[in-house]
Amino acid sequence: MKDAVDELRENVSRPFEAARAMPPSVYTSDAFLQRELNDIFAQDWFCAGRASSLLGAGDYLTLDLANQPVIVLRDGTGDLRAMANVCRHRMSTLLEGRGTVRRIVCPYHAWTYNLDGTLRGAPAMEQNTGFCKSENTLPEIRCEEWQGWIFVTLNPHAPPVAAQLARLEEMIGDFGMAEYTETFTETHVWDTNWKVLAENFMESYHLPVCHAGTIGGLSKLEEMVCPPGEAAFNYHTILKDDTLKIALAHPDNTRLTGDRRRMTYLIAIYPSLMITLTPGYFWYLSLHPKGPGQVHISHGGGMSPEFISDPEAKAQLDQLRDLLKRVNEEDRGCTEKVFRGLSSATARPGPLSHLERPNYDFAQYIYGRIAAAADGGGQ
Template structure:
């Protein structure tokens, strides 16, 4: 049963923010971030229905490689099966309902840590100790429920919604836009998981605008970020983006000499892409990094953080040194972003917090508000 629209004012505030003309628009109101009832709507109508990115397919290169996540209350495992196919399925044992796999790793088979019921990689039950005296038990009747799973340009998405439209259909315009970057050939070199004390939307919006770069990132990339070179076009139904031009002194952010796919300013153009609801990608001609976000209550967010270099740079003698410098820079930027976004959440949780008008450089934030409203209202209408 669908949840009722919360009566704490958060929906009315979101509706006002999302339906205003952009030229007069304000940021989303505090209740959209702090309300337990609004988060419940997000879990039901967004994370329970949309595609969620669990990471890069290169992390699941061999049969038995797996990763896990909890999506809208459902533990999910994603793995490469013995046929070489990516597969997502319930991560809950069909006996006494323990979770099965944890984190990321490699397994030849799936063994329940509670009673050792054992499953094949395709989810079929392989064996169950001490069950021969139960006349109703038949091993062939047990198979882990399957979950939608698709790959797009090296990204792995899962959805609990069996009727979700294919990922590639929703992102065809984006795929055409960034074709010259050949994103499928970017290799993930690191992956980490973090929990920050802020709302998931605060962190998502922080990524969606570069207005804050000269201030929040004054110690790192702020000096290389020029507000007058930031382009923030209207968003699309499934994503928004903006672009900035990187200084050519940051060589690993620019196209490799061997790259003949990008021309002119494209060779130093960075795309900051927000794929709804919560995959955030910084894509430069030389490297990429990403955040994939899941809420842990209104005031905490679980972050899947990864990245690496374009394969164009793989053969360079200084490739390892370049990556080390990149990772050091990204860690420093993350420290700055964590400080900023946790301050924002503390501020918007205060009784006197008020949402101000948006800059023209915050167009993606406006489009994000419109996306949130459309999904929550559509879910209510369907109910």
């Protein structure tokens, strides 16, 4: 019997003109998920959120990346830093959620670390002649900022984020995404596979139907452009009408001209950062699997500088958040239905539309990472 990797190999060997959706096994197999954790999430850059959410010294967030607990914080010198969220004593996790600390204190025995991860104090250790504070610094994890996003990786050899996304920066540089201000963050867990939700974002073919009650009427299928993807990301674009003013360039925005003043980019940065970037606002999903049938979602959004400075910004923000809440509810319903369906014994992958080109490229990326690891390669 073929395993999920063999089935995916056959799937991605087809040219795009004959492409089909990925086979059900790549969504439902525990063994395939473990390959994804080892060969993708433990190797590539993962988005931890926006740098603007960690403005002051000691501001922190935590996450689990490929089963590794991680702290990301702003240290005393103003730099972003990531480190293992595991005490060097009896290995308790140290921090939870988000917040602000002056120092990191273990909740088990009060070993205390400075914001740079160095051990500050350890009670009742003076009789241990082999104990040395300098040998008990929290392990550092690679952390980089790109266009206002925080990226972390467990892989010491991963190419820099900016190098991998140079082409994307060329494409969207005039939007000035680094200057957009995050105004809200949330976390959710949905009952679907992480790739189902990623693929749902990557194609706008579903908008007229799944989002008929919200944004389905704001875009026309015939105006969607879905070019071939790049090595580290894929994207497609939509031209919005003036129904949602905040999706268009503000009158004070002089960076964008012509159709770019109403253009929306839907960007998927591999493995799992999904960004909707408009001239007026952005919103995003950063996805991490919680087993084959669940996905942890970090969700947030915000506005361009011109809208943040607009006296009507509060009303615009309220309108946007209400819209995004309803859009997410619609997406949750659709993606959970997809996972229930592909878990059926009768499920078979169907042919892809030309509007699902990003999904085809995503499948190529998934297989490429897993095949490279199997061949002893990597980055």
